[in-house]
Structures are given as structure tokens and as C-alpha cells.
Amino acid sequence: MMKIRLSAIFLLIAFSVCGPGSAQVKQPIRSEQRHFSAEDTGVKKPVVIPDDVLAILAKDERVRLTVEYEKPLDGKLPASWFSASAIHLSSPDKTDLVVVGVGPLLGANVTTFWIFSATPNGHELAMTAAAHDLIVKKTLWKGYREIEMSGETAVEITRVQYRWEGKQYVAYEETLEPIE
Secondary structure, X not given: OHHHHXXXXXXXXXXXXXXXXXXXXXXXXXXXOOEEEOOOOOOOOEEOOOHHHHHHHHOOHHHHHHHHHHOOXXXXXXXXXXXXXXXXXXXXXXXXXXXXXXXXXOEOOEEEEEEEEEEOOEEEEEEEEEEOEEEEEEEEEOOEEEEEEEEEOOOEEEEEEEXXXXXXXXXXXXXXXXXX
């Protein structure tokens, strides 16, 4: 009888410690913006751009030339020239960034997009490209989500597919489609 009681107590303790209510459940990634466009004036759920990302952006040639031309009052790169969105490119535990050029960084029907990968030492630039649209796809390559960028002229649509290759995204396929 004592063995049955001990077994029952052990099972009760084991269930309360290891049961379904005790399991650590990862929260699902909240709805992320995956489509970005030069038509928009930013992102739907903007996040603050970290200082390390602004420092990298300040070294970008397009950005430097715009700072020289626009001559901001304090001579510093205004954070208001960018809009950033958090995205999970490889893992729910790692928050990466899509940064979109706005304001004086917008072109005619095009803007520059920057992808920053989160690392233990801050952010690293993983991709820079000018386009009309950037789409973060659901498909994975080497554990990272694939990216598609597109742009349009009066006669054709260009789509470029990017895949993760180590520390950055690299174009692997380009298609041209006539506008009908």
C-alpha cells in the first residue's frame, strides 16, 4: 500500500512539474510586415533605429551624398530619413531589421532598402539595394528567409531573388517581364 501511495505521489509531482502547463512555449512571432514599398511613407509598425545601425547607414555612399546635398542643421544624419521594421529572418529569438529610406532618400518610384542582421555584437549590414518593393518571403535558404526585390520601368518589371550566403544576402536570380 505504501508503494502505491509513493508511486501516486511521484506521478502527481512529475505531472505538475513536467506536465503540459509547465512546458515553456515560445510565443509565436507577431504579425510581421513582409512587404515594403517605395509608395509607402515608412513602415506599418516602426521601431527605433539603434545607434549602431545609424552609424553604418552614415557610411553608405547614397546617404553621405544626400547629407552633403541636404546639409542638415547639425551636420548629423537625421534618423527621420529612415523607417525601420523588426523582422525575424532566421530565428524567433533574433530580431533583424528592414530599414527603408524615406524623405530625401526617396527617388522617383524607388527607394533604398537596407537589411540588418542581429549579432551578439550588434547589427551587421546584410544587404543594400534600391527598388520599388521588397518582399521577405516565407521560403528559407540556409536557415534564412529569402528576399525578393522588384522595380518597374515604363516597359518592364524586374524581379531579383536574394538568398543568404554566410553573412549577407546575394542575388541568385533575376527576371524581366514585359508590362502588358
